[in-house]
Amino acid sequence: MTYHSSKRKWRSEKLSQLGSSIFSEVAIWKGEAIQSGLDVINLGIGSPDQAPAFEIREALSAAVLRADSYSYPSSKGSFAFRKQAAAWMLKRFGVEVDAEEELVALMGSQDGLAHLALAICNPGDIAIVPDPGYPIYSGSLAIAGVKPWHLPLLAENEFLPDLDSIPENVWREAAFILLNFPGNPISTEVDLAFFVKLISLARKWDVLVVHDLAYSEMGFDGYRPLSILQVPEAIDTAVEFHSFSKSFNMAGCRIGFMTGNREAIGALRELKSNIDYGVFDPIQEAAIVALELAMEAGAEQGVAPLYERRRDAFVEALAQEGWMVPVPKATMFIWAPLPEGFSNHSGTGSSRDFARDLLLKTGVVVIPGDAFGAQGEGFVRIALVEEEVRLVEAAKRIGRYLRGEMIGPFFII
Known part of the structure; x- marks a missing residue:
């Protein structure tokens, strides 16, 4: 059987306007990190890690x-x-x-x-x-x-x-x-x-x-x-x-x-x-x-207390590592400005550069802010979708990364 390639592009131009490209990129970075042997802590997609009642x-x-x-x-x-x-x-x-x-x-x-x-x-x-x-x-x-x-x-x-x-x-x-x-x-x-x-x-x-x-x-x-x-x-x-x-x-x-x-x-x-x-x-x-x-x-029996505890543990752990981030009053997300000085050691200092470099060197997944619009540049979104012990571990890895102590899956001792 002979197959003929078509000159028509079987893809709507509208697809390029749907804003999913960065999420696809992050998935590729995650695959690279896993292949390199990193233990991935996925704070990217806001998918709850708990089961329903x-x-x-x-x-x-x-x-x-x-x-x-x-x-x-x-x-x-x-x-x-x-x-x-x-x-x-x-x-x-x-x-x-x-x-x-x-x-x-x-x-x-x-x-x-x-x-x-x-x-x-x-x-x-x-x-x-x-x-x-x-x-x-x-x-x-x-x-x-x-x-x-x-x-x-x-x-x-x-x-x-x-x-x-x-x-x-x-x-x-x-x-x-x-x-x-x-x-x-x-x-x-x-x-x-x-x-x-x-x-x-x-x-x-x-x-x-x-x-x-x-x-x-x-x-x-x-x-x-x-x-x-x-x-x-x-x-x-x-x-x-x-x-x-x-x-x-x-x-x-x-x-x-x-x-x-x-x-x-x-x-x-x-x-x-x-x-x-x-x-x-x-x-x-x-x-x-x-x-x-x-x-x-009532509210005290819902999901809010769990995420409030996670928020407190993670924000405190990040602060101990030198990255001060705003404390959200709601949701499962932290909207964090890029750490000061990031551009000094990686790329142009964009949100995408930070998210990619962080993932490939620490295994911590965050979403670059420009996934959410032009005004999101300079920020990353962090989802509190792991247990507190994993969130604290993620904060420690981020701290070592910011101090230049972490290269690939290995720590500099």
């Missing part, structure tokens, strides 16, 4: 074994799941939503984030997204042909977005503004007054507010993240994403939901009805149990 796994197991669990689920989610999600919103935030018209189940919040622009925008529309921001924020716009207007999150503003800096012509043309508090990669916190101002501006310019609240259950030091729907009548102007991945250690289950403005909910439901058949019913049943446990137990 036993009751959640038990519910999933029982549902999987039932013979009637294998028909097509509903793309909008079972009513039982949506009803429980609405009950949790009321218990957790004091927010009342209509489970029938104001809530849709998702295959993880990224499912909704990836498809929302396709559902509510037209090609050529503008959307306001944060920089730095989670890659799918901009990637979803590329898929939908929507133009991003990047709202910079700057250290001098404590990484809070300056809403007054958004030009009137951008407000006038924007279809939606997307923000997340606490966020990924930056765990900035806001008070209700900020949300009130945001909703007021959105109403003035008829812009939908999209709030990604994937880390709602990961606040520290007494801080409990707020829902934007706590602003009176915000539901007329906003939607909010919630995820089970981080809050309940159910990342592999792929389940979340979007709630809020019923028109936007309806648009996403309609799009998804043409794309998928929804979340596997047993996973929805397990998620119902997760929400029930959360409503019974």
Whole structure:
């Protein structure tokens, strides 16, 4: 058989705009480090290292074994799941939503984030997204042909977005503004007054507010993240994403939901009805149990205490090694400026140089900040997804690296 090479490139130009290239590079570096014999401590991808509560796994197991669990689920989610999600919103935030018209189940919040622009925008529309921001924020716009207007999150503003800096012509043309508090990669916190101002501006310019609240259950030091729907009548102007991945250690289950403005909910439901058949019913049943446990137990029994301990152990260990990093008030991430003097001993001193050199010489994986946008240069994101003893070990390796005591898999004695 004769094979002919095609001149056509079987690859969409949009793929180059999705922001996954750096993550692919990091995976290659990790492979090189393992091949060289290094013990890798992976603080890169924010994938929880803990299992869901036993009751959640038990519910999933029982549902999987039932013979009637294998028909097509509903793309909008079972009513039982949506009803429980609405009950949790009321218990957790004091927010009342209509489970029938104001809530849709998702295959993880990224499912909704990836498809929302396709559902509510037209090609050529503008959307306001944060920089730095989670890659799918901009990637979803590329898929939908929507133009991003990047709202910079700057250290001098404590990484809070300056809403007054958004030009009137951008407000006038924007279809939606997307923000997340606490966020990924930056765990900035806001008070209700900020949300009130945001909703007021959105109403003035008829812009939908999209709030990604994937880390709602990961606040520290007494801080409990707020829902934007706590602003009176915000539901007329906003939607909010919630995820089970981080809050309940159910990342592999792929389940979340979007709630809020019923028109936007309806648009996403309609799009998804043409794309998928929804979340596997047993996973929805397990998620119902997760929400029930959360409503019974309260914040002190959730995942936050674990990550707060890890944060404290790691930040303290890094400080002992001479690298002072900001102490986040929430999430599983540390957004750290590059150590002073890094450029003196490796490359140009970029975030990517630092992340690659650190990994190949110490086995510690971090994500370079430019993975999250132009404003991320000069920072790295560190995920607290290892046990405390491993985090302390990572800090010690980083310290030796910064002192020039570590070359490849070997220490200089």
